[in-house]
Amino acid sequence: MAVKPGHQMQTAFTGADDDASSDRVLIARMAGGDADAFALLVKRHVGPVSAIARRMLGDDSEAEDVTQEAFLKLWRLGAGLTIDGAGVRPWLRRVVSNLAIDRIRARRRTNVTDDVPEVAVPAEQLKSLEGDAVAERVDHALQGLPERQRLALTLFHFDGLSQREVAATMDISDEAVESLLARGRRGLKVALANDWRELVAEGEVD
Amino acid sequence: MMAKRTMTTTKQDRPEIERLKALLEVHGGNRERWPSAARDEIEQLVVCDPQAAGIVAEARALDRLLDEAPALAADRLSHLADAIVAAAQAEGRWQGADLASESSHITSLPIKGAPTSRRRTDEPVSGLAAHARNATGWRPFGMLSGARRGPVASAAMLCASLMIGVVIGLSFTSVDVATDSQVVADAGDDVALRQLVIGEETLDKMVEDLL
Numbered sequence: 001m002a003v004k005p006g007h008q009m010q011t012a013f014t015g016a017d018d019d020a021s022s023d024r025v026l027i028a029r030m031a032g033g034d035a036d037a038f039a040l041l042v043k044r045h046v047g048p049v050s051a052i053a054r055r056m057l058g059d060d061s062e063a064e065d066v067t068q069e070a071f072l073k074l075w076r077l078g079a080g081l082t083i084d085g086a087g088v089r090p091w092l093r094r095v096v097s098n099l100a101i102d103r104i105r106a107r108r109r110t111n112v113t114d115d116v117p118e119v120a121v122p123a124e125q126l127k128s129l130e131g132d133a134v135a136e137r138v139d140h141a142l143q144g145l146p147e148r149q150r151l152a153l154t155l156f157h158f159d160g161l162s163q164r165e166v167a168a169t170m171d172i173s174d175e176a177v178e179s180l181l182a183r184g185r186r187g188l189k190v191a192l193a194n195d196w197r198e199l200v201a202e203g204e205v206d
Numbered sequence: 207m208m209a210k211r212t213m214t215t216t217k218q219d220r221p222e223i224e225r226l227k228a229l230l231e232v233h234g235g236n237r238e239r240w241p242s243a244a245r246d247e248i249e250q251l252v253v254c255d256p257q258a259a260g261i262v263a264e265a266r267a268l269d270r271l272l273d274e275a276p277a278l279a280a281d282r283l284s285h286l287a288d289a290i291v292a293a294a295q296a297e298g299r300w301q302g303a304d305l306a307s308e309s310s311h312i313t314s315l316p317i318k319g320a321p322t323s324r325r326r327t328d329e330p331v332s333g334l335a336a337h338a339r340n341a342t343g344w345r346p347f348g349m350l351s352g353a354r355r356g357p358v359a360s361a362a363m364l365c366a367s368l369m370i371g372v373v374i375g376l377s378f379t380s381v382d383v384a385t386d387s388q389v390v391a392d393a394g395d396d397v398a399l400r401q402l403v404i405g406e407e408t409l410d411k412m413v414e415d416l417l
Contacts, residue, residue: 035295046286050283054276068289068293071294134271135274138272138275139275156239157272158275178232181231181232183406185232185234185268186231189268195271197267200263200264205263
């Protein structure tokens, strides 16, 4: 099992108050036409925002498109955007989530299948690819989840939101979030059974 | 049968195990993500009950796997940030709230990397004139960027966008068809899987509405 040791969950809320007040200043400057302020906002938020898109879409290029679209909406809104104490991140999170779900639905309407023909991997490369293979299996399992379960898990597990924050982002009740998270984890547990059993057997998760 | 079952799980601890499973399905195996009111109880249970310890270990293993989900690489992220800023500057800026109320005015936008400051003109422009300007290459970037525009110019932009959308849609569809033809043998399974996922998504929506 090639799970990288010390790989920690991203926590998105460190210094949230400072970020929020700073976001407000940057948005005010951006609204006055200051492109440097926009660049700072992009630099600050592009990582977590693109991570949501990537985990929802399972594709780097599509995630980049959706992330760019979300930030350009911010740029166009300028002074029209009112942000609260949590800064601009919740707004970006909500926009990128909606854009990702729109894209998943559009993809479903136009594609018969997303499968790519498998290419045989030379045996000598298999060992070095084991880490990537785990990541791919996890990605594939995530993509196999219904979109709402995937979004709830992405926001809760990867973005570090509380259950209540996930509910606010998705505009649903706390109980509905619980249900989505539970069914999402159950689905992943089935899809990744071999992998987590291996980790448990190796005693890597005490 | 009943006696055997009583030996493996007592009446007292079984509901605790069920509660533990339900809690971990929602919150995962990370202690910090558990509700604070439940942390001590879970930890005591894990110490006393090997079954509970095993359930927590499984949840932590799943968390570890989830942490392996791919994200954009650092260099890609850096390029993306640059591309976003460049796209915004190339686009210029309009304020969406003002668009409707001031739609009778045409605003010129920066041409090829010019500063983002806006220069306004009250010059009336008809849709055909706007189209002709584009067709002759006059101020193409000004017309294609997101300036506040007159209603007719906006309609022309909308038509152009629709045409571009149709062309792009057709090209993507043709690529998809070409790709799909190579995996036609898997299509039946894939469609069934999609129907299953769509069915579960419908269920998600119903549950969300109910809750």
